[in-house]
Amino acid sequence: MKKQVTFYCTFFLLLALCALPMRAAVLPLMVDGADLLTETEEDELSRSLLEIAQLYDCDVVVVTTDSLGGYSARTYAEGFYDQSGYGRGEDYTGILLLVSMTEREWAFSTCGNAMSIFTSDGMDLLEEKIVPYLSSGDYGTAFLQFADTCGWILAEAEDGEPYGDGYDIYDGYDGRTDLLSAKWIVGSLIGGFVLSLIVVSIMARDMKSVRYQTGADSYEKEGSFVLTRQQDLFLYNQVTRVRRQTQQSGGGSSSSGRSHGGRSGRF
Amino acid sequence: MKCPYCDTEFEMETLAAYDESLSKDGSDQMDWESVPTDTFTTEEARGMRTYSCTSCGGQVLGDASTGAASCPYCSNPVVMTEQFAGDLRPNFIIPFKLDKKAAKEGLVRHLSKKRFLPKVFLTENRLEEIRGVYVPFWLFDSEAEANLRFRGTRVRHWQDSHYTYTKTSYYSVVRGGEIAFEGVPVDGSEKMPNDLMESLEPYDMSDAVDFQTAYMAGYLADKYDVSAEDSVERANQRIKTTVETAFARTAIGYTSLVPEQNHVHLKNSRVRYGLYPVWILNSIYKDEKYTFAMNGQTGKFVGNLPVDKGIFWKYVAIGTLIASVLIYGFAWLLMTM
Numbered sequence: 192m193k194k195q196v197t198f199y200c201t202f203f204l205l206l207a208l209c210a211l212p213m214r215a216a217v218l219p220l221m222v223d224g225a226d227l228l229t230e231t232e233e234d235e236l237s238r239s240l241l242e243i244a245q246l247y248d249c250d251v252v253v254v255t256t257d258s259l260g261g262y263s264a265r266t267y268a269e270g271f272y273d274q275s276g277y278g279r280g281e282d283y284t285g286i287l288l289l290v291s292m293t294e295r296e297w298a299f300s301t302c303g304n305a306m307s308i309f310t311s312d313g314m315d316l317l318e319e320k321i322v323p324y325l326s327s328g329d330y331g332t333a334f335l336q337f338a339d340t341c342g343w344i345l346a347e348a349e350d351g352e353p354y355g356d357g358y359d360i361y362d363g364y365d366g367r368t369d370l371l372s373a374k375w376i377v378g379s380l381i382g383g384f385v386l387s388l389i390v391v392s393i394m395a396r397d398m399k400s401v402r403y404q405t406g407a408d409s410y411e412k413e414g415s416f417v418l419t420r421q422q423d424l425f426l427y428n429q430v431t432r433v434r435r436q437t438q439q440s441g442g443g444s445s446s447s448g449r450s451h452g453g454r455s456g457r458f
Numbered sequence: 459m460k461c462p463y464c465d466t467e468f469e470m471e472t473l474a475a476y477d478e479s480l481s482k483d484g485s486d487q488m489d490w491e492s493v494p495t496d497t498f499t500t501e502e503a504r505g506m507r508t509y510s511c512t513s514c515g516g517q518v519l520g521d522a523s524t525g526a527a528s529c530p531y532c533s534n535p536v537v538m539t540e541q542f543a544g545d546l547r548p549n550f551i552i553p554f555k556l557d558k559k560a561a562k563e564g565l566v567r568h569l570s571k572k573r574f575l576p577k578v579f580l581t582e583n584r585l586e587e588i589r590g591v592y593v594p595f596w597l598f599d600s601e602a603e604a605n606l607r608f609r610g611t612r613v614r615h616w617q618d619s620h621y622t623y624t625k626t627s628y629y630s631v632v633r634g635g636e637i638a639f640e641g642v643p644v645d646g647s648e649k650m651p652n653d654l655m656e657s658l659e660p661y662d663m664s665d666a667v668d669f670q671t672a673y674m675a676g677y678l679a680d681k682y683d684v685s686a687e688d689s690v691e692r693a694n695q696r697i698k699t700t701v702e703t704a705f706a707r708t709a710i711g712y713t714s715l716v717p718e719q720n721h722v723h724l725k726n727s728r729v730r731y732g733l734y735p736v737w738i739l740n741s742i743y744k745d746e747k748y749t750f751a752m753n754g755q756t757g758k759f760v761g762n763l764p765v766d767k768g769i770f771w772k773y774v775a776i777g778t779l780i781a782s783v784l785i786y787g788f789a790w791l792l793m794t795m
Contacts, residue, residue, distance in 0.1 A: 375786065375789065376786070379783075379786040379789070382782070382785045383777075383778045383779070383780070383781030383782030383783075383784070383785055384774070384778045384781075384782075386777070386781040387774050387776075387778040387781050388774055388777075390777055391770065391773045391777055394574075394773070397572065398572060398574055398575070398762065398763045398764075398765050399762050400568075400657060400760040400763075401653050401654050401657045401760055401761065401762050402653060402656075403653050404656045404696065405696075405699055406696050406697075406699035406700035406703060407639055407693075407696040407697050407700045408700050408703070410639045410640055410641050410642045410660070410700075411637060411638070411639060411700060412637075412640050415601070415636065415637055416636070416704060417636045417637070418633065418634075418635040418705070419634055419635040419636065420605065420632060420635060421633055421634075421708070422475075422479060422631070422632040422633075423610070423709070424472065424475050424630040424632070425472060425627065425628075425629055426468065426472060426628040426629060426630055427466050427467065427468055427627075427628055428625055428626070428628075429466070429625070429626045429628070430623060430624070430625045430626075431623070431624050431626075432621040432622065432623045432624070433624075434621055435619070435621060
């Protein structure tokens, strides 16, 4: 009897636990694998990151590691992001900063809406802000700068246009605004001109009616054609192949199949 | 077995068969026999005149009654020179089926519905001359035995998850057989532009009759000044081209077919001398000479016309507008997809 009660209690407790939103409690936004920060620095940073994440509904993660273990910085960052389950909303929106000590490499990895929010210019800004601190060994400041700058960029994006030029993936970005630029109009005109020139030249072909004959087709005697020799001899084959593009340009793809944006560098 | 230069591998049987087909390759043998022609009888010669052009030196023959006034080539006056005898008599003639009125109507038809023609051409062009001329042609008849070899390819594409593959299979395609030609014409008059004459083709030999001076009445005839020997090359060229297309048509299913060899042997060949009817119309527009010609048997009318630059560029401008809008609109649609 006691065993049964214990069993059912544990069962329902576990069930209740499952009902809790797992993520909020479990996933830390600061993972200091290389142990670069002190306890206090870690706490402060975690709080900042959580604040920003909740305010803008976008995970902002900082991860440090001793070594990339043979992977490229971006691949490691993407893999870590996907496998840990970061990202808010159905698109797994978030940005992750990875720093690896042995290789002295860093990487950003964006996912979901963050790919269009953190544009090339945005990542330029982040790079500018944090890499000098990483190089000088002041990791605490570097990561705080990362959090602040991300917060700023996210705030900008909320107000209107993302900082910098847009990134062509989500419906937040309207590709049509690009079309209005001069180069598209000029391009259409040039293309239209060339097409028109070709078509009109063909139309004017009937102005020239004097030309040499190519053969003597009209003078072939009807019924005189006889095929007496016919041989189709196979010689050899030649096979060539071209690697297919299975990935979108501008983004990598992790093993979980999700698209990521980002960049990497050294410090 | 492997080729030492390109590393392609071949089956032994393939090489043996290929070698055998190569050894069967021959060469061209395209000789022509001239059909003996008579010369004009004195009777006939009496009724004919030779006229020489004072300006370009062209020579034409005319019926005594024709009284030719101007040269069909350059529109300058001609004078009657000597009576002739002993000139080559044509094997046959295709008499004029269409008269001067038909020629004028032909011109009107030719100028109509030509949207790039300068509007003023119709009013400003001066029709200098309409002449009915019999143009001398060398006609080539022959049976031909042909042997051809092509390099053919068959291309196949397919793909899997990693690559797009392209397989090109190469074949040696051999074709041979017989084909006959009748009446392949080559312009025998140097003054008559060859491309103009060829544009009037085809002529229908079924209307050809034995030559009689009576057919000459009211018309001029060119004297031939290009020999049959000099015309042979053009005839052979045209025959070989048709032979190639006729036999290439029997090689089906190839992505590409490149001729490697084309050998023709002629049998029972003969060359005849005939006169074909042509209406020549010379016109001057803005100080430039425009020559039109009409096939006196079939009515086919040819002649290059000037393109009005204004009209041409107007069309291009309108076309550019339409095309640009279409391209821009298409790009816009793509962006929103």
